[in-house]
Amino acid sequence: MYKAPYELFNNQYGVRLSYIVSDVDKRNAESVALFSYSAYKLRSHRNQGFRIKEGRGLGNEALINFSKLPVQEQNVLIEKWGDPAKTTKHHQFKDFITPDAAALSFFSAYRLADGRSLPKEVILNYTTHASILNACHIIISNNSARRKAMGGVKANIWGKLAECVFNLDKKEFGHSLPPNYRRLQEKFRKYKKEGYTALIHRGFCNDNSRKVTVDVERLILSLYIAQNKPYVGDVSNDYLRFLAGDIDIFDFQTGEVFDRNQFCENGQPITLSEATVWNYINEPGNRIIVDKFRSDSLTFNSTHRPHHHRHAPNYSFSKISMDDRDLPRKMPNGNRVKAYYAYDITSGCVIGVAYSQTKDKALFIDCMRNMFHFLDRNGYGMPMQVEVEHHLVNTFKEDLMQAGVIFPFVRWCNPGNSQEKWAETGNRIKKYGYEKRYQDGIGRFYSRLEANKTKSEKIFDAQNNNYKEKTYSYQVLTADDKEIIEKYNNALHPNQKKYKGLTRAEVLAMYVNPELAQVDRALLLRYIGNVATTSIRRSQYVQVQYAKYSLPDPKVMLRLLPNNYEVKAYYLPNEFGETDSVYLYQNEVFICRCEKISAYNTANAEWSEEDPLSYSKQAHYVTKFDSMVKQKKAGLSRLKVVENTNYYAQGEVEVSLESALQPNERFDLPEDYHYEDYNRMNAINAL
Structure with a gap:
């Protein structure tokens, strides 16, 4: 902690011993080296009142009575640190100013209403205010501290504190506390009541204080997003011409005409340099908005719009x-x-x-x-x-x-x-x-x-x-x-x-995903396959692209609609243009998968390795067909229908007499319709 060379003790101005001795092991770095430590001991013994305070105890330092020093030595001290009568209180007040780490942490974490943090210089300024007001609190509440800093006098304490605060070196203690003791006292009381928040200026980040600036900013940005994508220089020129009355500007969507009187402050137009206009446009928040108008969607998205951060899957075919x-x-x-x-x-x-x-x-x-x-x-x-x-x-x-x-x-x-x-x-x-x-x-x-x-x-x-x-x-x-x-x-x-x-x-x-499902070819080919309309022939096959494909089982015939043999065959040729199988649908319902029929050589002497297998498959299908017919046939019986002569009605039969139909005029024969005409009509009908 900084210690001033002067200290007021029992209403006497004293000089700290380390600031005037010349001994290397006892002197302060800023000592004026007026005499040695041994000379100090000798003077203290010979001159009563030369030492007003002994340096006993940890942190205590002997004080030499300023008035007991020769005039030459006093002048050296005054030239170095000033007249103690004028500067002692100020120097001693500095002794109580210590950095407030809690204040620094509070103001660094503080967020304004718009989400921004306080500027660095503002944080330092508010932290200094807290440190100075803390020093005031120590001096007021502690008798020993008050006696040390102010000579123990309590009268007009705030006037003396305000003077000390005002005389602080602005380079060392950059603050803006009020010099008036009443305002300083009011600030102190509010600080003790509300804490660090009381030090934040109420007008900081207030939109009302920026109303004119907001209007100017809105006009500049609106000029910049014109369809012809103007340069910054053109925007600056149009703004100045608008202020001068050379041009009028209006919003063609709302019809609002901009009033140039709104762009004045204290009766004078708010003129801006081209560099200031450039700064307005290129503020990060404004740049996003103007680029939304001036750029295409691809450029805007790749430049400004946030995006998702992803990593690749662990297994192939997961996506x-x-x-x-x-x-x-x-x-x-x-x-x-x-x-x-x-x-x-x-x-x-x-x-x-x-x-x-x-x-x-x-x-x-x-x-x-x-x-x-x-x-x-x-x-x-x-x-x-x-x-x-x-x-x-x-x-x-x-x-x-x-x-x-x-x-x-x-x-x-x-x-x-x-x-x-x-x-x-x-x-x-x-x-x-x-x-x-x-x-x-x-x-x-x-x-x-x-x-x-x-x-x-x-x-x-x-x-x-x-x-x-x-x-x-x-x-x-x-x-x-x-x-x-x-x-x-x-x-x-x-x-x-x-x-x-x-x-x-x-x-x-x-790295294939172990959870993959097998491909449903029947369903997939319905969407991506070729389709041909065909009919099931001989309860065995369909013909697609001049090739025959066999039903998997004769019982497939039982799945067809009544009297309807027509089906749709979906197929997908491989990379060589060959189709090994087709998938049959009827009325959007899957029927079966049909494999290609492989014909065998009718001459056994020329059979290859595939011919016996082809013969076996076809023979097996015919056998299954015969078995199905035989089974269905066994379930039927040969029946004979005879008249039931022993049937009698269980109740009396009620006979109802219906009136004879009256002749219809449309079909009544005309009176001149003769028998010869009737015979002629019969002859024609007989033909």
């Missing part, structure tokens, strides 16, 4: 992500090939792909078919969840892509939020990590990075908008992309810390 893209290189007609990918998020593998020259729902269905072939070929189950966008897939929202139909969970990504779909990340990695490495012309002409910027050579013709650009056929582009997918899937997984030494394809195969 897949699907999205479309245009292949970077063009075809001769100037268009790009449309591609649709299905990614496994855990491994990053492409597990389904389709290509087309048009972006339509058929492209999505083709990708689903390709993915299903991949799953079926490798014996994987159906993925647990899929994330898709609304653009192409919305058509299937109520059937194929409804949660619980094919996929247990379906995530519909929000439109325009590309970062939500992992497939966007997969597309970027595939494009700039592999396509760029193995293909030419990959990048964008407007890319900032030189390595990703494509070259273009302008053709100066009548249109003045054509460029030389290498093109590729549809077949070449799709073949190149399939090759890239093969390289991409078999490259090392990017998370080598977790999957050390494993490729994406190996992670896909080794």
